[in-house]
Amino acid sequence: MANGLTIGQAAAFVGVTIKTVRHYHRLGLVAEPERDGSGYRRYGSADLLRLVQARTLARAGVPLAEVGDLLDAEPERFAAALDDVYRRLTERIEDLTARRDTLHRLGNGDRVLLPDRACAVLDRLTGLGFGPDYVATQREALVLTRALLPEIFDGFLTRLQRSLDDPEFVELTKRGSEAASWDPDDPRIEELASALAARLLTDRALLEMPTGSHGRSDTASRYGLVNHHREDRAPAIARLNALVEANLRAAGVDIPRQ
Structure with a gap:
């Protein structure tokens, strides 16, 4: 053999x-x-x-x-090289773990793009009886706000949270979501805009843009993309938002103009 x-x-x-x-x-x-x-x-x-x-x-x-x-390699160099490999493997494991967690959260749609605090607000909207379309629009607005205007994101969330503690504002907001099916010239839109603006002005500090945000040349465009998201699908909502903004500006709130 x-x-x-x-x-x-x-x-x-x-x-x-x-x-x-x-x-x-x-x-x-x-x-x-x-x-x-x-x-x-x-x-x-x-x-x-x-x-x-x-x-x-x-x-x-x-x-x-x-x-x-x-x-x-000599034993000492071999040990040092293994330590380096161990470090790199650890970094890969951490990266893969983060990717796995991201994939897990993707099961909840856009929630992977939002912090837990924002997700809790969305859950509360559902619990208060807001329809899935309205909740989806708010989710998308939060995602856009975090990406385009991160400096106002926390304030926006706080305003939402406080608004949901106000039963009158909740009812007005529900009427606002119903207005999507109204005619853009419906006189109720003006009344609703005035009422919404009045409720927003009760916590005026939350309406102010953060210091420094106006210094950016494209702030108005960014703000418009967020605040007028999906308006192209509902002309009545576009008019409602425009009237609310006009009422707030008339009250002295500095809202970016596109």
Whole structure:
């Protein structure tokens, strides 16, 4: 019986494929054994040890480009290199964990884009009887606000939270959502706009734009994209929002103009 193992036997003993063994040879991680008298390469115990070491490092996450240097390194350098690999693996694990958590939260739609506080407000809207379309619009507005006007996001959330503590404002807001089906010239829109503006003015401080936000040249455009989101689908809502803004400006509230 010939001494040593064939490449197929060596691969099977080590737990890799023949293709992997040949790949290790091409990369110079494991030297190819000499051929015997029959023309076959025979793998001895030293070859198998090197294959096992290379396989173990590769499966541990060490890039193949670094495996060869590690196998030939002095003990101190080997330990330092393993520490570096450990650090990089830890960072990858943290990144993958964050991605997994993101995918889990994606099951709740746009909530992956919002903090828990905002999600609680959306849950409360549903609990107060607001319809799914209105809640969806508010979710989208919150996502847009956080992305386009992060400086007003917390204030916007606080205003929403306090508004939901006001039964009269809740009823007015529900009427506002119903107004989507009204004719844009319906006289009730003016009455509703005046009532909504009056309730908003009871907590005037929350209507003020943060200091410094007006210094940005595109603030008005950003604000318009948020505050007039979905208006193209409901002309009556567009008129209602315009009248509310006009009433607030008349009361001295500085609202960006597009």
